[in-house]
Amino acid sequence: MRVLVTGGAGYIGSVVTEELVAGGHEVVVYDDLSKGHRDAVIDEAAFVQGDLLDRDALFSTLRDNAIEAVVHMAARSLVGESVTEPAKYYETNVMGGLVLLDAMRAAGVGPIVFSSTAAVYGAPEKQPIEETAPVAPTNPYGETKLAFERALRWYDEAYGVRYVSLRYFNAAGATPRSGERHDPETHLIPLVLKVALGEIGEVTVFGDDYPTKDGTCVRDYIHVSDLARAHVLSLEMLARGGKSAIYNLGCGGDGYTVREVIDVAREVTGKEIPVKMGPRRAGDPAMLVASSARIASELGFRPAQQDLREIVASAWRWLSARRAQEASVVAA
Structure with a gap:
C-alpha cells in the first residue's frame, strides 16, 4: 500500500x-x-x-x-x-x-x-x-x-x-535507529536516562500519595x-x-509504578539516579493500565518485548550511542 x-x-x-x-x-x-x-x-x-x-x-x-x-x-x-x-x-x-x-x-x-x-x-x-x-x-x-x-x-x-x-x-x-527526542522532555524513561548520563541533576516524581503500592502513579x-x-x-x-x-x-501485566521504573533504570545503567519529590500534576490519574486482549484475539497481536528491563535497556543503548556519535562529531 x-x-x-x-x-x-x-x-x-x-x-x-x-x-x-x-x-x-x-x-x-x-x-x-x-x-x-x-x-x-x-x-x-x-x-x-x-x-x-x-x-x-x-x-x-x-x-x-x-x-x-x-x-x-x-x-x-x-x-x-x-x-x-x-x-x-x-x-x-x-x-x-x-x-x-x-x-x-x-x-x-x-x-x-x-x-x-x-x-x-x-x-x-x-x-x-x-x-x-x-x-x-x-x-x-x-x-x-x-x-x-x-x-x-x-x-x-x-x-x-x-x-x-x-x-x-x-x-x-528505542530501535537501533530511533529513540525519544522531545523538547521539552516530559516522559519518565528518557528523563531518568538523562539523569544517568549526567545531563540532568535529578528526576522529579510528581506525587507520592496516590492509592498505589508505593504511592506513585502506575503506568x-x-x-x-x-x-x-x-x-x-x-x-x-x-x-x-x-x-x-x-x-x-498495553504491556499485558499490572503496569509499573514511577518508583519501579526508576529502580529498573538504576539497574540497567548502573548509575545512581537522584530523585526529587514534587506535587501531583493536574489531570494525572493514579493508574492507567490497558488490556490488549481484544487486539490479541482479533489481530493476533502480542507484545514481543514486554519486560520493562528490555524496554529501558533498548532506550539506554540508543541514547548512549547517540551521545557518543554527537561527541565524535564535535571532536572532529
Whole structure:
C-alpha cells in the first residue's frame, strides 16, 4: 500500500514508518517538524513538510502520491500543557484531524489508523482497562483525542471512512535507529536516562500519595516497536476489508509504578539516579493500565518485548550511542 503517515518525523511515527517500509509498503511522511526531526525519517520514505491545518497541502500530498491509506499520528500530547493551553489541543487534535478527514474524502482516500490514547478513559476503577470501559477524560489531551475518535465513528457511518483507533498510554524504548527526542522532555524513561548520563541533576516524581503500592502513579509501558507493529497489523486488516474497530494496547501485566521504573533504570545503567519529590500534576490519574486482549484475539497481536528491563535497556543503548556519535562529531 501507499501510506501517508502524519507526524512521521516524531518518535513513534518514525518507528511506524520503519515498520511499514519493512513490511513492503510505500510511505510518505507528512510533518511540520514542530516536534519531529527530519533526520528521523528513513531514506526509503518520501517526506513532505506541511501543516496539519493546511487542507490544500494535505489534499495535494494525498492526490499526487496516490495515497491509499493514512496512519494519523500528528498531535499535541503533553497532558500538563493541555490543561493550561487547551486551545492549542482543540486546534491541532480536533480541527487538524477534521481537516485531514476532509482532504481524505476529497482525494478518495481511506482507511485510517488513528494514534489515540488510554487517557480517553480518565481514571477508571477497573484495571486493566478494557475497551468497554466508560470514557471520561480528566484532561483536554484525552478529551480532544476522544472527540476525534467520535468524529471517526460518524464519518464511517456517513461516508464509509473505515478506521482503527489504537488507545495506548506510554510508548517507550528505542530501535537501533530511533529513540525519544522531545523538547521539552516530559516522559519518565528518557528523563531518568538523562539523569544517568549526567545531563540532568535529578528526576522529579510528581506525587507520592496516590492509592498505589508505593504511592506513585502506575503506568503501562509498551515498546515502540511493538506499538508500530500494531499500527501495521491494523492497517493491513482494514486493507483486507475489515470493519472499523477500537483496540487498547498495553504491556499485558499490572503496569509499573514511577518508583519501579526508576529502580529498573538504576539497574540497567548502573548509575545512581537522584530523585526529587514534587506535587501531583493536574489531570494525572493514579493508574492507567490497558488490556490488549481484544487486539490479541482479533489481530493476533502480542507484545514481543514486554519486560520493562528490555524496554529501558533498548532506550539506554540508543541514547548512549547517540551521545557518543554527537561527541565524535564535535571532536572532529
